[in-house]
Amino acid sequence: MMMEKKKALIVDDSSLARMMIRKFFADGFKDWELLEAKDAQDALEKSEGVFFHLALIDFNMPGMNGIDLAEKMMERQPGLAIYLVTANIQERMQLRAQSMGIGFIRKPIDLVKITSAMQGLA
Numbered sequence: 046m047m048m049e050k051k052k053a054l055i056v057d058d059s060s061l062a063r064m065m066i067r068k069f070f071a072d073g074f075k076d077w078e079l080l081e082a083k084d085a086q087d088a089l090e091k092s093e094g095v096f097f098h099l100a101l102i103d104f105n106m107p108g109m110n111g112i113d114l115a116e117k118m119m120e121r122q123p124g125l126a127i128y129l130v131t132a133n134i135q136e137r138m139q140l141r142a143q144s145m146g147i148g149f150i151r152k153p154i155d156l157v158k159i160t161s162a163m164q165g166l167a
Contacts, residue, residue: 050078052095056088056114057103057130062154066101069156074163085109089117097125099163101150104131104138112138115147128162130154 053070057063063081070077080095082088084106100118104111115127129142132152142149150158 050076051098052078052080054080054082054088054092054095054097054100054102054118056082056085056100056106056111058084058106059103062103062130062152065154066159069154069159073156073160085111085114085117088114092118092121097122100125100127101130101159101162102127104129104134112142112145112147115142116145119145126162 055063055066057066060083063083067079067081070079080091080097082091085108088102097118100115102111102115102118106114111129111131115129118125118127126148127146128148128150130150130152134142134149139149148162150162
């Protein structure tokens with residue numbers, strides 16, 4: 046019986062950032078299926094009815110920011126592992142995210158950071 050692939054949602058308005066994350070998964074986590082979205086609206090539409098194990102969400106995006114999107118994703122799927130990917134974040138936002146159980150991956154993103162974020166999802 047084949048193992049079902051784990052699903053990760055990647056949300057970033059930068060196609061380059063999404064491409065880099067896709068490459069990390071291709072190199073180190075072949076058993077994952079990725080769904081990419083370019084912004085919060087795109088993510089909400091594409092993820093309707095889909096169960097995810099992990100979401101990597103850019104903080105600074107046009108329209109809805111990463112924390113607001115994370116909040117909506119958690120309403121849909123409580124217990125979803127969410128990481129905000131950001132170069133800089135105000136302390137107030139960081140505290141809000143941490144109180145919601147959201148983790149952080151600092152940009153520039155690399156395989157080590159993604160790997161450590163995924164350790165608990167095995």
